Amino acid sequence: MRLALLGDFHYSSMSHGTEEMKAARVRAYEHMLEAFLKEEADFHISIGDLTHEGTAQELRSIYSILARSERNFIHVLGNHDTYSIPKHEISTLTGQDRYRAIDTPHAKLIFLDTTQEMNREDWGGELDGEQLAWLKDQLADSYEKQVLLFGHHPVFDTTARSTLDKLYVRPQDELKSIFNSRPEGGIYFCGHNHINSIVEQGKWHYVQTAACLDVPAYRVIEVHEGKVAITHRLIQGAGLIDDIQSFCSDMPGFGPVADALGEESDLILSIQLASAAH
Numbered sequence: 001m002r003l004a005l006l007g008d009f010h011y012s013s014m015s016h017g018t019e020e021m022k023a024a025r026v027r028a029y030e031h032m033l034e035a036f037l038k039e040e041a042d043f044h045i046s047i048g049d050l051t052h053e054g055t056a057q058e059l060r061s062i063y064s065i066l067a068r069s070e071r072n073f074i075h076v077l078g079n080h081d082t083y084s085i086p087k088h089e090i091s092t093l094t095g096q097d098r099y100r101a102i103d104t105p106h107a108k109l110i111f112l113d114t115t116q117e118m119n120r121e122d123w124g125g126e127l128d129g130e131q132l133a134w135l136k137d138q139l140a141d142s143y144e145k146q147v148l149l150f151g152h153h154p155v156f157d158t159t160a161r162s163t164l165d166k167l168y169v170r171p172q173d174e175l176k177s178i179f180n181s182r183p184e185g186g187i188y189f190c191g192h193n194h195i196n197s198i199v200e201q202g203k204w205h206y207v208q209t210a211a212c213l214d215v216p217a218y219r220v221i222e223v224h225e226g227k228v229a230i231t232h233r234l235i236q237g238a239g240l241i242d243d244i245q246s247f248c249s250d251m252p253g254f255g256p257v258a259d260a261l262g263e264e265s266d267l268i269l270s271i272q273l274a275s276a277a278h
Helices: 019-038 056-067 087-094 129-140 172-180 240-248
Strands: 002-006 043-046 073-075 100-103 107-111 146-150 186-190 197-201 204-208 217-224 227-234 269-272
Touching (some): 019 056, 056 087, 146 217, 204 269
Parallel strands (some): 043 073, 146 186, 186 204
Antiparallel strands (some): 002 217, 100 107, 197 204, 217 227, 227 269
16 A cells, blocks of 8 residues: 655645735645645545645635545645634535544554644644544554554654644643554654654654645655555755745745754654564
């Protein structure tokens, strides 16, 4: 199985700004999305903040682009995606469930909704009791399969910046306890903190992906029996960086992150999972 994973995309309708900025926005977003969707994969996954303001206009615009590719696209909700309209309206517009699980021959894919609803004052993550109970059941029901978990916000005290205020999921201790209750471990993929980071803790690997406006790129995840290989693909394009820089500084609520690319160890991972020994 092959997965393509897009970091925080922050697709913005840019209702303000000059005509030159708006034209640069169109070129940059369409170029990055086209490169991502060209990658052959069983699932193309957005790790959240697919949109910048989460308006119906932004969601309709980007989903109209996605529809042209006929890819199997999965949208993990990010806090920016949920700023403007209720979650049930987002689901109606996108046709996507808030959270779900997909069983495949070699792995179980679990997609979480770590966002609050229409809360611009607190962009931190949280899981309510209902979803925590569901997650426990999904992990308990994973048998010997590899588990790949996807959520927008990082788990507390794992990847880069994940101990800072509003940059992790609450309840922090209970969530990590649920993860660690699975003896075989797994891999948790997240975004939100806008910097590439890969950390190993116990039997779990935590993989965080930078925002596309800081690092135009995506990850490719190849899953085989007992093995997972993760690579990082930069998106090339003449004028792409100049186009991004011409408009991203004028997006309220978005600021560049220094050293977002990370180290080589934050880009590539190859592991043999413990579940393969059973």
